[in-house]
Amino acid sequence: MMVFEDFTKELVNRMETRLGKGYRIQVKDTLKNNSIVEHQLMLQKKGSSVAPAVYLQEQYELYMKQPDEERLNWIIENILASYEQQEKEMGEVSKLSHKLLHYEYVKDNILFKLINTEDNKELLMQVPHIPYLDLSIVFYVSISETEQGIMTALVRNQHMEVWNVTAYDLYEVARKNTPERMPARFCSMEEMIFGLEEDLGKNPTDEWEMDMLQIEREDSFPYLYILSNTLGINGAAAILYSETLKKCSEALKKDLFILPSSTHEVLLLPYEEKIEAEELACMIRNINREDVPREDWLSDHAYFYRREDNKVTAA
Structure with a gap:
């Protein structure tokens, strides 16, 4: 041995x-x-x-x-x-x-994802990024897609220098490309189990809103929903898509707790007064340590989306 x-x-x-x-x-x-x-x-x-x-x-x-x-x-x-x-x-x-040396060629393939800022200090010194709460938006190039998955290259500082662009230039193209290439996918936990998912990019709000609200549940148990993208890769970044959280919130007629279950998806929990932020943080920590590979951890606390001002804050 x-x-x-x-x-x-x-x-x-x-x-x-x-x-x-x-x-x-x-x-x-x-x-x-x-x-x-x-x-x-x-x-x-x-x-x-x-x-x-x-x-x-x-x-x-x-x-x-x-x-x-x-x-x-x-x-x-x-x-x-x-x-x-x-x-x-x-x-x-x-x-x-x-x-890849030519920005005009790659710019339509530049996407973004979310990572934890504190846990990636060394990496963030090497890559262009945009702060987002206690997270960071970083960028990657989608090179090819196969049945086995997607092949990507993380955008590093030297790429940005060769392309003669800024991190905000990258953000502007990525905020357009990512929702188009990886549309948001919103479903209940029950729907995920039975494979009945709704694609926000293809369905009018009123259609999938009706489906979401028809689900029977016990009122005593807060119902969880999943927000990711159609590929299920780097799907937590769907919270950055324009209007996505607003649509989810309007469908559920509630403000939302956002539970970062991994870099690939977040859980959405309709707001209830009885729910404590520390309870959610404890739940997230347990999920991270028991069910999520260390590389896929995003955060160990919840966030809060208030539909009145269309804004995400730390819970």
Whole structure:
């Protein structure tokens, strides 16, 4: 059985032997959301400007379930098979990557997402951002979308300098692009379970309002609703979309508590006087620690949307 460092070295050595001199293999530490450092194995074909990444911690966890030669070989074969499947797609991405230097090409693909400010101090020194309460709006480029998900690149300070734009320039294009590319999706917890969701971008308010209010529930239990986007990726940013919270609030005829369940979605709770902000904070902390990967944490307290002034504040 090998410790993580030895496992990594052995994996790199065997991959180099299998792939030969036509490929460059290296281990890279990448700073992710909430100051998490991911150890990645990068495979790069010579002449290509892009390199698929394999998360080494995941591979090591697979190895530890059966720490022997057979499992190690199985991991290597899986990595190579996955790389072969991606090679054609990555080839197309490689053709596009040089265009990332040109703002006119990328500006229609710039989107935004929300991250926690306090938990991302180091990352925020490296990327353009806009403060939003105790959160930060950061930007990324959507490079391609496949059945496996979307391929993105985080916009960093050096991109902003090459493009000769400001963080507010990025915000202006992202606030237009993101709702168009990733429309808001609003549904009750019950609807999510049964797959009956409503797309705010396609349905008039009065239609989905009627559906939302027909749901039977016990009055003693506050009903939770989910706000995300149609892809379910970085969906907490839907609270930034123009008119979205207003529509949700009007549909429910209540002001709203916003519970940041993850970077990918928020929970909306219609306001009731009996609900205490500290109770909600306790609920959020429990959700974060028990159900949400550390990388996806957004905040540990609730926010409040007041429809009278169309404004979000800390609860």
